[in-house]
Amino acid sequence: MSKETSTLDNLPINSYLYIPSTAFDSSNYLEVNILTDDGKGLSSFSDSYETYIANVKKKIEELAKTQEKATALKIKEDAMHEYNDGMQKYIDGTKQYQDALDAYQKEIADAQQKLSESRADVAAGEVEIANAKDKLVSAQNALNTEKLNRQAEIDHQHEIINLNRATLESSQQTLNDQKSTLEQNEHDLTIALTAIPDAITLYQTEIQFRQGIAHYGISPTTPVSLLTMFRADLRELCDAIFPEGYTGKTIGDLQSALDDHLQQIDQNFSLTAPTKEDRLLELQNLQTQYTNDLATVQNALTVTIPASQQQITDGLAAVDQGQQQLNQGQSTLNQKIADGQAEIDVGWQAVYTNENKLADARVQIADGEAQLNTAITEGAKKLNDALEELNLSKAKLADAKKKIDDLAEGKWTILDRKSHYASVTFKNTIHQMEAISRVFPVFFILVAALVCLTTMTRLVEEQRNEIGTLRALGYTRWQCTSKYLFYAISATLIGIVVGSILGLSSFPLIIYHAWRMMYILPSIRFVVPLGLIGFTAMLFIFAMGVATWFACKADTQDVPSQLMRPKAPPMGKKTFLENIPFIWNHLGFTDKVTTRNLFRYKKRFFMTIIGVAGCTALMLIGFGIRDSISNMVDINFKEIIQYDGMVSFEDDASEQVKAEALKEIQSTENVTDAHIGFVYTTKTYDDKVDETASVHVFDQEGINREFNLRTRIGHKPISLTDDGVIINEKLAENLGVHIGDKITIEDVEGNPHEVNITGITEMYVNHFVSMSRKYYE
Structure with a gap:
């Protein structure tokens, strides 16, 4: 996968998807991926691979020339066949459209006819309901009139009966009052007649009492008990007057009590005679009168009152019978009125039912009209859509016919790895890395070789005394030399092993992660270049061996006694600066010694110069590259490229969408300019x-x-x-x-x-x- 684009329609390749062949609705292969047998053994970025692939591509291009014509002819035949099928479908669609148009017009006409008939039925129903309402109103008025007339007559009879009943009840009350009065009179007369003999007796006793008192000369203070001793009648009188007993009472008390009784009798019978004898006579006449009145009252109670009561009872019975007849007439009237009202209510119910039916019919008509309008609108829309679709199909067919006529031969798109921008970019990156790998190791190897040579030369020279001692002890030149050769070769091998491990494990990872920022790479796979490591090892071993051999050879040629002595320094020579007194005379002692030593030890001088110059050159190259790249980025993205961002549109984005997006971007804060x-x-x-x-x-x-x-x-x-x-x-x-x-x-x-x-x-x-x-x- 790649983060860049390809030449195939200039689209980014972000991912690959593998799906089964059944997902494609195409009988032709749209893409062929070619894998060659000989190309497997070649590097994808080598010149030999590109030459090989160029020959393969040329053969495929020659094949494409013949296949493009055959494919174009077959595509044209298939397209013409599809065009004929489409034309037939268009003709069939035109016929179907005409049939649908005729059916639509017929259905609309039938629906309008049904709606007209329904409106006529509703109008006739409204007339019938209006007539029925008039009849029901007339019947209701007649029923109400009859009800009022009959009810007035019944109410009048009610008033008569109620008046008669009131009269009878008043007569009954009067009769009852008279009967009560007569009964009270009978009771009073009976009591009075019962009391009159006692009063007569009392008056007679009073007269006799007074005569006896006067005859016997009894005073008022005489006890009553003495008086009762003379006559038994007086005893009875005293018992009546003093029921509580008359012991201790006097004649005066008796006389006073007797007077009170007589006064009460006078009050009861309204006696007005001046003397008691006259009153006695009056009482006797009153007794006779009360006896006659009592007979009259008793006769009224037994004869007159019952006869009147019978008349009243007969009258009330007649009134009750009339009330019953009147109630029956009221019930008959009510029933007749109720029956008539029920018939009217049934009529009104029928009217209401018919009105509801008419309302439902109106709603149905309105719904039918709405449905008809909707059907007209939808039908017209469908017909218009169908007509537009037919016109569009016709235009498409015409356009298809034109495209078929203008159909050119197809073109094969043949792409190799160079057609994929990411592959080319990756290849260029690899070539750049190869160029760097061919330059930088030379500097590192030269610096390392100089350092190693200088180190071994100094080591041999500094151990000159030890070499002389070993020679004096009997060691041969080869034995002494082999010691330093072994040291140099072993140090070289250790350095090669450590350097190979560190280098192969660090630099590839650094480069891999740097490239991953630009490319989507597979997992890193470490490859050990044994040939390169072996060649480098042999080269360094040879260089270190030769340098050590020459260093030891120069020192081991002397006799041991000479070797145990310090080596005589080279003879000093006059330097070039000494010929320039203006400079030489201004140098100090140390500077003069250093200047002479530089030319005395020419080997060390040149090795130092070359080492320092090489390291300085590497530093200058690194800082120069850094400075060049940083300036290049600033110039490129600040001075040359003026925009700060880019927005991409989809391929099918319309001009309106682009214009709206541009307007929105330009209105965004901090955006100074935008352009499409x-x-x-x-x-x-x-x-x-x-x-x-x-x-x-x-x-x-x-x-x-x-x-x-x-x-x-x-x-x-x-x-x-x-x-x-x-x-x-x-x-x-x-x-x-x-x-x-x-x-x-x-x-x-x-x-x-x-x-x-x-x-x-x-x-x-x-x-x-x-x-x-x-x-x-």
């Missing part, structure tokens, strides 16, 4: 070299907003014209072209086109091609 252009990545090449470039299609105003097109030397501005393209300097250098030359650029669909170069601009990152809209079209 056409950008795609493609391949540009000549006869020998091909490169990947980013093509920018703008007008002059747009390109000036996005880029500062200028020459690298002099920074002269470059204008965009309609006569050619502007490319960056590095692309021109790689293709070996200049202003006025032509190069081949693929369009967004991968078709090659030759273009003129009208300008070469300054650009340090990626390859850049700019052209106007008119020139691109």
Whole structure:
């Protein structure tokens, strides 16, 4: 997978999907992935692989020329067959549309006829209901009139009966009062007649009492008990007067009590005679009168009162009978009124039911009208849609026929690894790394060799006395030399082993993780280059052995006694600076000694110079690369490229969507300018070299907003014209072209086109091609 784009329709390849063949609705193979037998053993980034693949590609291109025509002919035949099928479907659709139109018009006419009939039925029902309402109102008025008349007559009879009943009840009350009065009179007369004999007796006794008192000369203070001794009648009188006993009572008391009794009798009978004798006579006459009155009262109670009571009872019976008849008439009237009202209510219920039916019918008619309108609208819409679809089908068929007539031969798109931008970029990155790997190790090896040579030479020279001692003890020259050879070779082997382990485990990881920021790579797989390690080991062992051998050879040639002595320093010589007194005389003693020693030990001098110069050169190269890259980034993305961000649209985005997006971006805070252009990545090449470039299609105003097109030397501005393209300097250098030359650029669909170069601009990152809209079209 890759994070870049390919020449196939200029689309990014972010992932691969593997799905079964049943997911494709195509009988033709759309893609063929070719794997060669001989290509397996070749490196994908080697020249031999590219040469081999170029021959394979050429054979496939020759095959494509014959297959393109055959495929185009078959596609044209299949397309014509599909066109005929589509034309037949269009004819059938036209007939179906006409049938549907006729059926639609007939259904609308039938529905309108049914609605008209329903409206007529509703109007007739409304007339019938109005007539029924009039009849029911008339019947209700007649019933109410009859009810009022009959009810008035019954109410009048009620009033008569109630009046008679009141009269009888009043007579009954009067009779009862008379009967009570008579009974009371009878009772009073009976009591009075009962009391009159006693009163007569009392008066007679009073008269006799007074006569006896006067005859016997009894005083008022005489006890009553003495009086009772003379007559038994007096005793009875005293018992009546003093029921509580008369012991201790006097005649005066008796006389007083007797007078009180007589006074009470007078009050009861209203006696007005002046004397008791007259009163006695009056009582006797009153007794006779009371006896006659009592007979009269008793006769009224036994004869007159019962007869009157019978008359009243007969009258009440007649009144009750009349009330019963009247109640029966009321019930008959009520029943008749209720029956009549029930018939009217039934009539009204029928009217209400019919009105509800009419209301339902009106609702149904309204629903029918709404449904009819909806059906008309929907039917018309469906017919219009069908007609539009037929017209669209007709237009599509015409367009298809034109496309079939204009159908050109198909073209095979043959892509190799060089057609994939990520592969090419990755290959260039590898080549860059290979170039670096061919230069930097030379410096490291030279520095390491010089250090090792200097170290071994100094080591042998410093151990000159030990070598002389060993020689004096009987060791041979080879034995003494082998000691230092073993040390040099063992140190070299240890260094090679440690360096190989550290180098192979660190540098590949660093480079791998750096590349992962640009590419999606598989898991790292470490490969040990045994041949390179062996060659380096042999080279260093040989160099260290030779240096140690020559160092030991020079020292072991002397006799042991000479070796045990310090080595005589080289003879001093006059330096060049000594011939310049102005400089030499101004140097100090130490400076003069150092200057003479530099030329006395020429070997050390040159080894030091070469080592320091090599290390300094590496440092300068590193800082120079860093400074160049940092300046290059600032110049490229601050001075040349003016925009800070880019927004990509989908391929099917409309111009309206693009305009709205541009307007929204321009209205965003901190956005000073925005412009719409056409950008795609493609391949540009000549006869020998091909490169990947980013093509920018703008007008002059747009390109000036996005880029500062200028020459690298002099920074002269470059204008965009309609006569050619502007490319960056590095692309021109790689293709070996200049202003006025032509190069081949693929369009967004991968078709090659030759273009003129009208300008070469300054650009340090990626390859850049700019052209106007008119020139691109």
